[in-house]
Amino acid sequence: MTAILTVLRPLAHLNTFLLRIGRTAAWMAMAAMVIIIMLQVVFRYAFNNALAWPDEAARFLMLWMTGLIAPSAYRWGGFVAIDMIKDMLPRRLGSLLGLLLLLLSLVVLIYGFRLGLNHVSSGWLFNSSSLKFPLDFLGLGLVRVKLAWMYMSLPVGLLLMSLVNVELCLKALAHLIDPEADLPEDHDRVLVAVE
Numbered sequence: 001m002t003a004i005l006t007v008l009r010p011l012a013h014l015n016t017f018l019l020r021i022g023r024t025a026a027w028m029a030m031a032a033m034v035i036i037i038m039l040q041v042v043f044r045y046a047f048n049n050a051l052a053w054p055d056e057a058a059r060f061l062m063l064w065m066t067g068l069i070a071p072s073a074y075r076w077g078g079f080v081a082i083d084m085i086k087d088m089l090p091r092r093l094g095s096l097l098g099l100l101l102l103l104l105s106l107v108v109l110i111y112g113f114r115l116g117l118n119h120v121s122s123g124w125l126f127n128s129s130s131l132k133f134p135l136d137f138l139g140l141g142l143v144r145v146k147l148a149w150m151y152m153s154l155p156v157g158l159l160l161m162s163l164v165n166v167e168l169c170l171k172a173l174a175h176l177i178d179p180e181a182d183l184p185e186d187h188d189r190v191l192v193a194v195e
Helices: 002-046 054-075 084-088 091-123 153-177
Strands: 127-135 141-146
Touching: 002 054, 002 153, 054 127, 054 153, 084 091, 091 153
Parallel strands: none
Antiparallel strands: 127 141
């Protein structure tokens, strides 16, 4: 049990730190997305001159927002879960089933991470059709954004979710060994469901 807690406590602190940064960036992406969409609405309907870049910029921000907020939702139990079978089983057997499902989820997350990295690799070959940075003042001219920057949200999100999953696995294992163990809590947790 000591070995589990030795790994679990620093991992829980690391996750709290990383997810706090991720949530902040996700909220900023959400705010920027709303501003960009409103700008597009004004240009399209007030000036009858739609801009080329807001749709792709909003999609870019939405992908990053999702990749950065999903790990917090996973950690807090905000994903849809069917607990009926686990709750019907005896406590220890239900906890064991929960641990096995977490381990299966970890396999899926790692596989998805590998697929995401492959997708990012192909994204370096292609430019965004409308996202460009005018860097003439630096002598770089008009720099088009590579699609890999957009695709990178998938492996980043899955990596963070994998770290959360390892934390949840260690907590489930510690709970199996000692149901009364004092496990680290996430003090940033918000209420995500009403029972």
